[in-house]
Amino acid sequence: MVQITLPDGSQREYPGPVSVSDVAHSIGAGLGRAALGGRVSVEGSQTNLVDTSYVIECDAKLAIVTAKDADGLDLIRHSTAHLLAYAVKSLFPDAQVTIGPVIENGFYYDFSYKRPFTPEDLEAIEKKMTEIVRRNEPVTREEWLRDDAVAYFNGIGEHYKAEIIASIPSNEPISLYREGDFIDLCRGPHVPSTGHLKVFKLMKVAGAYWRGDSKNEMLQRIYGTAWASKDDQSNYLTMLEEAERRDHRKLGRELDFFHFQDEAPGLIFWHPKGWTLWQQVEQYMRAVYRDNGYQEVKAPQILDLSLWKKTGHWDNYAENMFTTESENRTYGLKPMNCPGHVQIFNSGLHSYRELPIRYGEFGQCHRNEPSGSLHGMMRVRGFTQDDGHIFCTEDQLQEECVAFTALLQKVYADFGFTEILYKVATRPEKRIGSDEVWDKAEQALMDSLNHTQCQYEVSPGEGAFYGPKIEYTLKDAIGRHWQCGTIQVDFSMPQRLGAEYVDQADQRQTPVMLHRAILGSFERFIGMLIENHAGAMPAWLSPEHVVVCCISEPSAEYAGEIVQRLKKQGFRATSDLRAEKITRKIREHSMQKIPYILVVGEKEREAGSVAVRGRGGVDLGVMSLDGFSVLLQNEINARA
Incomplete structure (x- = not known):
C-alpha cells in the first residue's frame, strides 16, 4: 500500500505505486484535468516539483499543482x-x-x-x-x-x-x-x-x-x-x-532632463532641468543626513590598488573595476565608497563613547559594466550613491539596523513609495570571514526586522562577499518592483583595514561596520521617480514650479513682475512672453508637465491677479498672487 498525504492533512491509500495524475483524478475529475504537476516529498527528503506522470512508489506528501499556483x-x-x-x-x-x-x-x-x-x-x-x-x-x-x-x-x-x-x-x-x-x-x-x-x-x-x-x-x-x-x-x-509610455529615456528627452551619447557609454549628460531635479533629491537627502546624526564626508575617486587588495575587492570584483596608472603605481577608480570611509575613521583614535559614528557621502562611483547590460539610468557605468557607513559596537548593531529601517521607510514615503518588500540576503559561496561571524551578522539583520514587525523573505547565497544584507524593494505606480536600499553588516573589512576604537577597559577593539544606502544609485532612483510619476514630478521635486504666460504684448511686463516675485519667494518660475496664441503656450507647457501655468492679460494686470491652471488642464480660476503662493507652498511642504 502507498499512503499519500495531501496539503489539508487528509490521507489516501492506493494498492501500489501511483502517478500524480492518478491521485489527482481520484480526488476529482476536474482536478485531474487541471493538474499540471505535483510537489512531492518523501520523509527525510526535500520537496520536488514533478510531472503528472511521475510515479510515487512509497508513502509521501503530495500537493497537486494547477495553473492557479506559482x-x-x-x-x-x-x-x-x-x-x-x-x-x-x-x-x-x-x-x-x-x-x-x-x-x-x-x-x-x-x-x-x-x-x-x-x-x-x-x-x-x-x-x-x-x-x-x-x-x-x-x-x-x-x-x-x-x-x-x-x-x-x-x-x-x-x-x-x-x-x-x-x-x-x-x-x-x-x-x-x-x-x-x-x-x-x-x-x-x-x-x-x-x-x-x-x-x-x-x-x-x-x-x-x-x-x-x-x-x-x-x-x-x-x-x-x-x-x-x-x-x-x-x-x-x-x-x-504603460511602462513604455513612462520610459525614463523617452521622457528624459521630451522633458529636456538629460541625454546619452556613444562617446560616453553608460554615462549621463545632465541638462539644466534634469540637474535641478537631481539637486532637489540631493538637498533632501543632505537634510536627512543632518537630522539623523550623519557627518557628511568626501573620499578620493581613485585609491592605490594595494588598498583594494586588502579589502578583498580586487579578488572578488576586479572584472568590474576601472584602473589607471601613474608613476609606476596602479590605482583603482572606486566602484564603492566603503574603503575610503574606513580611512577617514582611521585618521584618529576613537573612544567607545563616540560610537556609533555615522558617515554619509554622495559618492561618485564607476563600475565597468558590460555594454550589453547598460540600460538608460537604470544600469550605468558612472553613478552617485547616497552612501553611508556606520561604525558601531556589536551591542549597538541591532539598534542601528532598526533605526535605519525606520528612517528608510520615512524617506520612501516622502518620495511617494509606501509599499516595501524586505529580503535578507545570506552568505554567498564566495566570501570572506568565518561562519561564526556570518552567523552573528545574519541573525542581527533578521532580529532587527522582527523587532520592527516587517515581514521578510530570505534569499540564500545572495549576500555581498563581505557580509549579509537587507534589501529594500519598492513597488511603483504600475506594480513593478525596484530594489533600492540596503544595509549590510561587515565584521571583516574594518579588521582588514585596521579600524579600531578604545573600549571601556582601555583595550583596542575592531568596530562593526554597517554599509547602508537608502536611494542606492541617484541615477537609478531618479529614473524610477520619472517612471513612477510618468514625468509629472511632484511640485517639491519639479524642475519648474510654475510658468507665467502673457496673453498679449501689453501684459508681458506684468508677467515678468510675477516671475520675479515668485523667485524671491523661493519658487522655480519662468515666463513665456512669445508672440504666440495663449492656447498654444498652454498646450506646450502642459506637455512639459509643469505643475502650474499662470495666465495673465490686461484684466489680470489691472486686478493684480493671476488665472491658474493646474497640471492635467485643471482650471483653478483667478486668484491673487499671494493666494497662489500659499497654495503652491502648501503643496511643496506636503510633498504631495
Whole structure:
C-alpha cells in the first residue's frame, strides 16, 4: 500500500505505486484535468516539483499543482518555451535550438539561424504554436544515456544541444521531453500536454551570444510571455504599454532632463532641468543626513590598488573595476565608497563613547559594466550613491539596523513609495570571514526586522562577499518592483583595514561596520521617480514650479513682475512672453508637465491677479498672487 498525504492533512491509500495524475483524478475529475504537476516529498527528503506522470512508489506528501499556483505558472512558461522551439523547427528546419529558460513574466529561447527572424516570422511562429496547442499533443519524458543523446542530436544537426549534453557527467541520466516529432533536452517538469498552453504571445527578437561569451556566435533570442488566463496576459500587456509610455529615456528627452551619447557609454549628460531635479533629491537627502546624526564626508575617486587588495575587492570584483596608472603605481577608480570611509575613521583614535559614528557621502562611483547590460539610468557605468557607513559596537548593531529601517521607510514615503518588500540576503559561496561571524551578522539583520514587525523573505547565497544584507524593494505606480536600499553588516573589512576604537577597559577593539544606502544609485532612483510619476514630478521635486504666460504684448511686463516675485519667494518660475496664441503656450507647457501655468492679460494686470491652471488642464480660476503662493507652498511642504 502507498499512503499519500495531501496539503489539508487528509490521507489516501492506493494498492501500489501511483502517478500524480492518478491521485489527482481520484480526488476529482476536474482536478485531474487541471493538474499540471505535483510537489512531492518523501520523509527525510526535500520537496520536488514533478510531472503528472511521475510515479510515487512509497508513502509521501503530495500537493497537486494547477495553473492557479506559482509553480503552475512556471510550468506553463517553461513548457511554452519548448512549444516555441517546436514551432520554430517545424517552420525553419535548418534552425538550431540552444536553451530556453523561464524568466520574469515569460520565457525566451535562443536559436542559430542563417538570417534574422522578422516580425512576419514571429507572427507565423505564434500561429504554428497555436496550431500545436489545438492538437493537444502529449508531452512525455524519456531518459537516455548521455553518449546516445549526444550522437542523436549531432545526427540531426543540433550541434549546440549536443555540446550542452556532452558537458553533463557521463553517469548522470539525460532527460528528454518529446511532443509530436519534436524532442528536446530538459530536466523538466512540463505540463502533460500542449493543450494546457493556451495564453501566450511572442514579444520580440534580440541578439544573444552563445553561452554569454562575446567571442562566440551571436544567436537570435525570441522572447515571449505566457499566462494562466487571458485576463492576466491582458493586464500584463497593458502594464507594458504603460511602462513604455513612462520610459525614463523617452521622457528624459521630451522633458529636456538629460541625454546619452556613444562617446560616453553608460554615462549621463545632465541638462539644466534634469540637474535641478537631481539637486532637489540631493538637498533632501543632505537634510536627512543632518537630522539623523550623519557627518557628511568626501573620499578620493581613485585609491592605490594595494588598498583594494586588502579589502578583498580586487579578488572578488576586479572584472568590474576601472584602473589607471601613474608613476609606476596602479590605482583603482572606486566602484564603492566603503574603503575610503574606513580611512577617514582611521585618521584618529576613537573612544567607545563616540560610537556609533555615522558617515554619509554622495559618492561618485564607476563600475565597468558590460555594454550589453547598460540600460538608460537604470544600469550605468558612472553613478552617485547616497552612501553611508556606520561604525558601531556589536551591542549597538541591532539598534542601528532598526533605526535605519525606520528612517528608510520615512524617506520612501516622502518620495511617494509606501509599499516595501524586505529580503535578507545570506552568505554567498564566495566570501570572506568565518561562519561564526556570518552567523552573528545574519541573525542581527533578521532580529532587527522582527523587532520592527516587517515581514521578510530570505534569499540564500545572495549576500555581498563581505557580509549579509537587507534589501529594500519598492513597488511603483504600475506594480513593478525596484530594489533600492540596503544595509549590510561587515565584521571583516574594518579588521582588514585596521579600524579600531578604545573600549571601556582601555583595550583596542575592531568596530562593526554597517554599509547602508537608502536611494542606492541617484541615477537609478531618479529614473524610477520619472517612471513612477510618468514625468509629472511632484511640485517639491519639479524642475519648474510654475510658468507665467502673457496673453498679449501689453501684459508681458506684468508677467515678468510675477516671475520675479515668485523667485524671491523661493519658487522655480519662468515666463513665456512669445508672440504666440495663449492656447498654444498652454498646450506646450502642459506637455512639459509643469505643475502650474499662470495666465495673465490686461484684466489680470489691472486686478493684480493671476488665472491658474493646474497640471492635467485643471482650471483653478483667478486668484491673487499671494493666494497662489500659499497654495503652491502648501503643496511643496506636503510633498504631495
